Amino acid sequence: MTAAAPAAPVAEPAPEAALSADGLGVRYGSFVALKDVTLRVRANSVHAIIGPNGAGKTTLFHALTGRVRPASGRIALNGRDITRTRDDDRVRLGLARSFQVTSLFATLSVRENLRLAAQGRTPWSALAPWRRVPERDAAQETADALLRRLDLAGVAGRAAGELSHGQQRRLEVGMAMAAKPRVILLDEPTSGMGTDDIGAMTGLIRDLGRDHTVLFIEHNMGIVMNISDTVTVMRAGQVLVEGAPAAVRDDPEVRRAYLGNMITGDLR
Amino acid sequence: MTRLLERPLVHFALAAATVLVLPLVLRSGTLASEILIYGLAAAACNLLLGYTGLLSFGQGIFFGLGSYAAGLLLLRTGWPALAVLPAVAVVGAATATAVGWLSIRRQGVYFVMLTLAFSQLFYFLAYTFSDLTGGDNGLLNVPRPMVGGKPLSDPWAYYAYVAVLFLALFAALQRVALSTFGRTLLAIRDNEARASAIGFPVRAFKVAAFAISGAVTALAGALHAMLIGVAPLSNIEYHTSETLLIMTIIGGAANLFASVLGAAFYLIAGDLLSAIWPRWLLLLGVLLVAIALFMQRGLWGLIERAAALATRGGAGRSPDERAAPEESRP
Numbered sequence: 001m002t003a004a005a006p007a008a009p010v011a012e013p014a015p016e017a018a019l020s021a022d023g024l025g026v027r028y029g030s031f032v033a034l035k036d037v038t039l040r041v042r043a044n045s046v047h048a049i050i051g052p053n054g055a056g057k058t059t060l061f062h063a064l065t066g067r068v069r070p071a072s073g074r075i076a077l078n079g080r081d082i083t084r085t086r087d088d089d090r091v092r093l094g095l096a097r098s099f100q101v102t103s104l105f106a107t108l109s110v111r112e113n114l115r116l117a118a119q120g121r122t123p124w125s126a127l128a129p130w131r132r133v134p135e136r137d138a139a140q141e142t143a144d145a146l147l148r149r150l151d152l153a154g155v156a157g158r159a160a161g162e163l164s165h166g167q168q169r170r171l172e173v174g175m176a177m178a179a180k181p182r183v184i185l186l187d188e189p190t191s192g193m194g195t196d197d198i199g200a201m202t203g204l205i206r207d208l209g210r211d212h213t214v215l216f217i218e219h220n221m222g223i224v225m226n227i228s229d230t231v232t233v234m235r236a237g238q239v240l241v242e243g244a245p246a247a248v249r250d251d252p253e254v255r256r257a258y259l260g261n262m263i264t265g266d267l268r
Numbered sequence: 269m270t271r272l273l274e275r276p277l278v279h280f281a282l283a284a285a286t287v288l289v290l291p292l293v294l295r296s297g298t299l300a301s302e303i304l305i306y307g308l309a310a311a312a313c314n315l316l317l318g319y320t321g322l323l324s325f326g327q328g329i330f331f332g333l334g335s336y337a338a339g340l341l342l343l344r345t346g347w348p349a350l351a352v353l354p355a356v357a358v359v360g361a362a363t364a365t366a367v368g369w370l371s372i373r374r375q376g377v378y379f380v381m382l383t384l385a386f387s388q389l390f391y392f393l394a395y396t397f398s399d400l401t402g403g404d405n406g407l408l409n410v411p412r413p414m415v416g417g418k419p420l421s422d423p424w425a426y427y428a429y430v431a432v433l434f435l436a437l438f439a440a441l442q443r444v445a446l447s448t449f450g451r452t453l454l455a456i457r458d459n460e461a462r463a464s465a466i467g468f469p470v471r472a473f474k475v476a477a478f479a480i481s482g483a484v485t486a487l488a489g490a491l492h493a494m495l496i497g498v499a500p501l502s503n504i505e506y507h508t509s510e511t512l513l514i515m516t517i518i519g520g521a522a523n524l525f526a527s528v529l530g531a532a533f534y535l536i537a538g539d540l541l542s543a544i545w546p547r548w549l550l551l552l553g554v555l556l557v558a559i560a561l562f563m564q565r566g567l568w569g570l571i572e573r574a575a576a577l578a579t580r581g582g583a584g585r586s587p588d589e590r591a592a593p594e595e596s597r598p
Contacts, residue, residue, distance in 0.1 A: 067461075087464055087465060088465075088469050091466060096466070099465075104462065106459070108455060112451070112455075116451070116452065116455050116466060120466035120468055123452075123467050123468045124469075126451075127449055128447060130444075133446075133447070133448050179466060
């Protein structure tokens with residue numbers, strides 16, 4: 001042991017994870033949907049989850065947002081244990097999501113959808129049977145700002161169920177943004193979108209990454225490789241590989257899982 | 269004109285007009301009072317069915333308990349009716365909170381089954397505790413309210429009493445429906461899972477809707493007991509829940525005045541037809557089939573369609589084609 005010996009690499013202090021899961025397991029009856037999933041989503045990063053159908057990506061989202069109860073493991077949001085916290089309470093703690101299958105208030109107007117989603121952050125104040133909806137309040141302002149940002153101002157008064165698919169997908173993401181979350185989970189935000197819409201959505205997700213922590217599930221590898229800081233690959237309910245887009249793309253395991261031909265897309 | 273039909277003030281004006289018109293077209297003050305009383309109970313039922321998407325067979329519980337509570341308090345405490353009514357509202361709200369809190373633990377068919385089960389449970393409780401409720405005979409000699417030292421024994425005098433309370437409660441229900449709370453109920457009706465995912469404690473909202481609905485329904489039950497001078501066992505029967513649901517559906521969902529319309533239609537049709545044909549309920553069955561198949565927006569939907577036709581060229585589109593209004597239905 002001399003001073004000349006190369007110093008052991010000092011482990012870099014791990015940047016604080018905005019959202020983390022440790023040893024997460026979910027069962028549907030006897031079917032194991034998630035098994036021992038450990039995930040660290042760095043604050044203000046864009047983190048993608050990819051994997052073949054049935055890999056457990058959406059189940060992971062359900063567990064992270066509280067829609068399903070994990071059978072084992074622990075979930076933490078900004079260091080706080082939320083494993084047993086109800087889904088609506090997690091929104092107040094700064095966690096919001098969008099759905100893979102569009103899930104809106106179909107008969108209510110687009111503006112009302114967004115206003116409700118913004119109100120969802122302070123839901124108990126809505127439990128006031130005597131209070132009128134104010135003409136101007138924080139929720140209305142959030143809704144108006146999102147209508148402009150998502151290019152939905154022109155259809156603000158129409159029922160959400162009447163919008164085109166692309167508009168509905170934008171509103172779907174907007175509903176998650178309206179809660180002004182610190183961590184936003186997007187489940188296949190571009191599913192079924194046309195090329196033009198995909199470009200706009202990609203830009204939106206990238207922008208979101210500047211002041212939010214974004215975790216998203218995506219099948220479009222072009223988007224994943226272009227805008228993600230970290231990519232987690234899942235297969236059969238487990239994490240297969242995790243790393244920077246380039247590393248993941250070149251990983252032999254991933255290539256095998258995807259038969260080598262699905263990962264294209266340019267790197268930033 | 270179609271836009272006009274969406275305004276809350278217009279709905280209140282229609283309710284007030286109903287109050288004024290009934291004495292002109294009906295000969296029986298009792299029937300007129302019944303229309304307002306059941307209209308109120310159906311509007312309260314609509315808060316659950318039309319606004320929250322909860323098909324509750326428990327409304328008869330609250331109606332019947334309201335009758336009993338009013339009868340017992342009036343007979344045994346000697347309180348004036350105006351002191352009894354708030355107490356009845358509290359009983360209704362408390363019972364509805366308990367029934368609602370347990371029933372909303374399940375959704376869909378199981379929710380409906382739970383409310384049905386509670387309905388049976390309360391019916392047999394009322395039947396069993398005949399010392400309190402009078403059992404089969406009902407709780408007899410429920411007095412009319414006193415105004416100026418005299419009971420309102422004249423049917424039309426009592427009608428006026430009911431009408432004042434009806435309008436006050438109708439306005440209160442409208443306020444609820446238009447509030448941040450009411451608009452959240454519509455969201456829960458549309459998509460409960462999403463309402464929860466954007467942060468709303470859905471169960472608390474449903475229980476609150478139950479409490480408000482239960483309070484108003486119990487008040488209607490109290491007014492009914494004072495009207496007919498008895499709190500009958502049939503008021504807490506499952507059949508009352510069914511009648512209230514039918515009135516609500518005939519009138520049209522998510523619209524409070526439509527419920528008054530539904531109640532008026534049901535009671536007047538029953539009054540006219542039962543004199544001609546004792547099996548008139550058969551026709552009601554046919555009507556319900558027609559509504560379920562072809563006019564799910566009920567009588568109110570017909571009125572809207574007629575208004576749209578009348579102003580065709582102006583508005584052009586029927587209400588069904590139009591986007592949901594921003595200020596959602598009252």
